Amino acid sequence: MPDTPTRTQRLDRLPFTRAHGKLLGASGVGWALDAMDVGLISFIMAALGAEWALSDAEKSWIGSIGFVGMAIGASVGGLLADRLGRRQVFALTLLIYGLATGASAASTGLVMLLALRFVVGLGLGAELPVASTLMSEFAPRKIRGRVVVILEAFWAFGWIAAALVGYFVVPAANGWRWALLIGTVPALWALVVRWKMPESVRFLERTGRHAEAEAVVRSFEQSPEFPRRSGHAGQPGRRAHSSVQEAAGQQVSAEAVDGAATGPAGASPAPGAGERSGWRDLWQPRLRRRTGAIWLVWFGVNFAYYGAFIWLPSLLVAKGFDLVHSFGYTLIITLAQLPGYAAAAFLIEKWGRRATLAVFLAGSAVAAIWFGQADSVGMIIAAGMTLSAFNLGAWGALYAVTPELYPTALRGTGAGSAAAFGRIASILAPLSVPLLLSIGGAGFAFAVFAVAFALACGAALLLPELTGRALEES
Numbered sequence: 378m379p380d381t382p383t384r385t386q387r388l389d390r391l392p393f394t395r396a397h398g399k400l401l402g403a404s405g406v407g408w409a410l411d412a413m414d415v416g417l418i419s420f421i422m423a424a425l426g427a428e429w430a431l432s433d434a435e436k437s438w439i440g441s442i443g444f445v446g447m448a449i450g451a452s453v454g455g456l457l458a459d460r461l462g463r464r465q466v467f468a469l470t471l472l473i474y475g476l477a478t479g480a481s482a483a484s485t486g487l488v489m490l491l492a493l494r495f496v497v498g499l500g501l502g503a504e505l506p507v508a509s510t511l512m513s514e515f516a517p518r519k520i521r522g523r524v525v526v527i528l529e530a531f532w533a534f535g536w537i538a539a540a541l542v543g544y545f546v547v548p549a550a551n552g553w554r555w556a557l558l559i560g561t562v563p564a565l566w567a568l569v570v571r572w573k574m575p576e577s578v579r580f581l582e583r584t585g586r587h588a589e590a591e592a593v594v595r596s597f598e599q600s601p602e603f604p605r606r607s608g609h610a611g612q613p614g615r616r617a618h619s620s621v622q623e624a625a626g627q628q629v630s631a632e633a634v635d636g637a638a639t640g641p642a643g644a645s646p647a648p649g650a651g652e653r654s655g656w657r658d659l660w661q662p663r664l665r666r667r668t669g670a671i672w673l674v675w676f677g678v679n680f681a682y683y684g685a686f687i688w689l690p691s692l693l694v695a696k697g698f699d700l701v702h703s704f705g706y707t708l709i710i711t712l713a714q715l716p717g718y719a720a721a722a723f724l725i726e727k728w729g730r731r732a733t734l735a736v737f738l739a740g741s742a743v744a745a746i747w748f749g750q751a752d753s754v755g756m757i758i759a760a761g762m763t764l765s766a767f768n769l770g771a772w773g774a775l776y777a778v779t780p781e782l783y784p785t786a787l788r789g790t791g792a793g794s795a796a797a798f799g800r801i802a803s804i805l806a807p808l809s810v811p812l813l814l815s816i817g818g819a820g821f822a823f824a825v826f827a828v829a830f831a832l833a834c835g836a837a838l839l840l841p842e843l844t845g846r847a848l849e850e851s
Contacts, residue, residue: 378660384594384772390845391516396600400515401524403574404508405531407471411501412535413542414560415477415547415590416711418443420543420704421553423690428553433811434486440687442491442808446498450798454503455510455793456656459786462584463511463577466789467504471566476499478560480526487823495818506792508777513780514577514788515597520845521781522725530718533711533769540708543690548704579785579848623705658792659783666780668791670839676740676798676835678775681745681826682768684806693757693821706754710761715742717766721773729844730781734774734837740767749823771833777842782848802829 382390391397424434433441450470458466474497481493505570509525516524546552581590659668689710693703717737725733744764751757783791813822 393602404641409535412532413512416539419589443498444803450499452797456787470504482557509555525777526722529773533714546748548641679799680802681829712764713762714769717770721770738834745827749820
């Protein structure tokens, strides 16, 4: 008689159900709201530069101060997610940055704006790695990478929303204040997240909450496939549920529902009694290489992406375009993120995590050099769209691979720490742009970004290939 499958095995064997779709949608909306907030700053920098007569250095700090908060938030948020739960921390981060963004609309000067943008960064930095970790732990194994890339694709919708707000709202009188007020939406969405999203099954089991874990697994098993298939009208969950049990070879035992603390049937293997969950554990011998490599990838991608895109509207203004035209071109370039994500979502299960990430990073390096040399509207838009597509496809692959590198007890900490290290680069990048421009103009600045992409590509090739494998439990 075959062994009873663990709960995580039961989740891995599921098709993509409506429950997965709802979780992806709820996480994705939070992700898009994050992107909208980050994207708006690039437009607000350009507007405030004119309204408040800011220097390039002062504009750089508007772009960078949020990333200081994000570096701290990502590190602490990942650690808290491993100790308090994915859902709780996700909702709390949405609330923090939503309220702080709304408050920043009332800023009376640069210092007040910088202080509030720091608080916004705390929430933003913690939310992204927690959301990707939660989605990765629920997604069926065969399509886990694709699902996380689709989650990351919501970033494009948020950035497009920022570009639309930047184009239609920011140029108006006090438009930047109205744009920031729109950022209060995440505070309301936090309530939906708190009450509607399930907690990670792996986290529940690790903390001894087996009955809750079983209830969550059963809710996914009883959810209809997405899209619904014909044949079981009125009993939508029975087909998905029975297919899992047939694959397992037997019914889940009643003991799994009761959830005895001593190790119930159907529970996933628990971490050892002495297993820790801290930052130092990321550097234990078996994880040292992957931690070093993924940190380098995060650093390179953050430096190049935020150096280029946070300054993009301002760079276009510096090239002689007026504010409205600069925002319009930025919107067109931003739209290219969508095909980039689509390509990465398709290829990540075909080529594998490592190859997809490396190819998109290499493409980003070439596109960055091209953009730096562009000297006409057509070339600027073509090169910008190419850079946008390759760069955001790389982001999607990066968020897919990062949580897979670590066992359950360290997954949030690992993803958060990698993101936090990357945020150091996102702090430095906007600050470095004025210096790079003074040395060699836009061509030199984008050549430096190309080098950052190339170094990230090399580090990606050092990562293990984990496509199709189950997530490690301990």
